[in-house]
Amino acid sequence: MAALAVLRSSAPARLLSGSFSVHRGGLASWQHYQSRRPFSNNKILVELNESTGVAVMKMKSPPVNSLSLDFLTEFSISLEKLEIDRGCRGLILTSAFPKIFSAGLDITEMCGKSAEHYAAFWKAVQEMWLKLYGSNMVTIAAVNGSSPAGGCLMAMCCDYRIMADNPKFAIGLNETQLGIVAPFWFKDTMINIVGNRVTEQSLQLGQMYSAPEAHKIGLVDLLVPEDKVQSTAAAVMTQWLSIPDHARQLTKSMMRKPTIDRLVKQQEADINNFVSFITRDSIQKSLQVYLDRLKQKK
Numbered sequence: 001m002a003a004l005a006v007l008r009s010s011a012p013a014r015l016l017s018g019s020f021s022v023h024r025g026g027l028a029s030w031q032h033y034q035s036r037r038p039f040s041n042n043k044i045l046v047e048l049n050e051s052t053g054v055a056v057m058k059m060k061s062p063p064v065n066s067l068s069l070d071f072l073t074e075f076s077i078s079l080e081k082l083e084i085d086r087g088c089r090g091l092i093l094t095s096a097f098p099k100i101f102s103a104g105l106d107i108t109e110m111c112g113k114s115a116e117h118y119a120a121f122w123k124a125v126q127e128m129w130l131k132l133y134g135s136n137m138v139t140i141a142a143v144n145g146s147s148p149a150g151g152c153l154m155a156m157c158c159d160y161r162i163m164a165d166n167p168k169f170a171i172g173l174n175e176t177q178l179g180i181v182a183p184f185w186f187k188d189t190m191i192n193i194v195g196n197r198v199t200e201q202s203l204q205l206g207q208m209y210s211a212p213e214a215h216k217i218g219l220v221d222l223l224v225p226e227d228k229v230q231s232t233a234a235a236v237m238t239q240w241l242s243i244p245d246h247a248r249q250l251t252k253s254m255m256r257k258p259t260i261d262r263l264v265k266q267q268e269a270d271i272n273n274f275v276s277f278i279t280r281d282s283i284q285k286s287l288q289v290y291l292d293r294l295k296q297k298k
């Protein structure tokens with residue numbers, strides 16, 4: 001993976017272009033970021049503190065941060081900008097909404113659309129995973145709410161997961177509950193965190209874990225009170241950034257490259273698989289039923 005091959009240094013920070021917000025000086029606390037001019041992109045808010053080299057990326061796509069094609073495109077562009085900025089060494093990924101980190105892939109993107117649309121959508125999902133899982137930066141997920149399926153995948157791509165200690169918040173790969181199947185690279189990402197046995201059971205059952213359960217199986221690394229998620233993420237980030245970048249990055253690459261290479265080698269085939277799977281009448285029907293049920297639950 002190209003991103004992992006590039007070594008990052010702690011070179012002096014430079015100004016980022018585009019719609020990013022850059023801050024000089026101060027502590028990398030959430031309050032700190034909030035107290036300075038937050039700069040809103042469309043669906044994602046990115047703030048880079050130049051003195052700490054830490055960026056906070058807040059997902060802000062109402063109502064539930066579902067991963068639409070537009071969202072994924074913006075996410076990958078934002079990540080790419082941070083990745084090439086030598087002044088940015090760490091990324092905290094979180095949600096602007098209390099209670100929901102991300103609802104996962106936008107189901108409406110997988111229903112009633114053309115094969116071309118499905119192919120473009122799936123490519124965007126792949127790109128998000130390749131960029132986030134292969135990032136050279138230290139990546140910490142500050143999971144401040146529920147995080148099913150694709151939302152769980154995003155969190156799993158990070159180096160460390162901190163979740164709000166609220167049993168009402170759930171995280172997991174629930175695809176089978178929708179009548180769909182998590183692809184091999186979702187599965188591999190989970191195996192790399194919790195091992196084969198837990199992943200197998202979890203995927204077959206489409207299991208969603210409450211925050212305490214997720215912590216128990218190692219799906220999240222740390223539980224903290226809801227109002228401490230961001231400050232804890234900043235503190236953990238400081239600890240990770242105390243390790244020399246080149247040594248940490250080479251280690252991360254050594255651990256993740258085989259998993260990344262598996263998808264890179266068959267990216268096209270994986271898109272074709274997705275398109276032929278998702279266009280089946282039975283799958284379309286399952287997704288529609290699930291979506292209708294979601295809308296009726298109120």
Ligand SMILES: CCCCCCCCC/C=C/C(=O)SCCNC(=O)CCNC(=O)[C@H](O)C(C)(C)COP(=O)(O)OP(=O)(O)OC[C@H]1O[C@@H](n2cnc3c(N)ncnc32)[C@H](O)[C@@H]1OP(=O)(O)O
Nearest residue numbers: 066103104105106107108146148149150181274277294295
């Ligand atoms: C061979 C292999 C090949 C590959 C085979 C294919 C592989 C595909 C892999 C798929 C990966 C995925 O991520 S699939 C996506 C899985 N995601 C989910 O199951 C999440 C479902 N959502 C939820 O559980 C909840 O909405 C939750 C996120 C906890 C929030 O609950 P709340 O009560 O706060 O909010 P709700 O009232 O439910 O939702 C608010 C509105 O958002 C909508 N909404 C919620 N989740 C949505 C979603 N994911 N996509 C679109 N819209 C969504 C609802 O319908 C509501 O719409 P209105 O009524 O109009 O307001």
